Amino acid sequence: MVGVIGTLTAFPTPRFWDLAAAGYFTSPGSGTTTAGTWTVNLTDDLGRLTWAGAGDDVVVTSLDPDALDAAYAEIFVPE
Secondary structure: OHHHHHHHOOOOOOHHHHHHHHHHHHOHHHEEEEEEEEEEOOOOOOOOEEEEEEEEEEEEEEEOHHHHHHHHHHHOOOO
């Protein structure tokens, strides 16, 4: 979903979405999701997703910062 928002809307995708998406997909236990269809605000609150009804698109709705920190520490090992 993040990639689609970044290419189909009139504004650049916020960079933090990429890091959050990468963290969630490498550590699915680090967040919760909601399935549905979604609308994207293109006016006053750019990028805000609003649930529009039942559907198959899955959006991460919350993230556990401690779980993400642990996932990042495991993936991004300093040399």
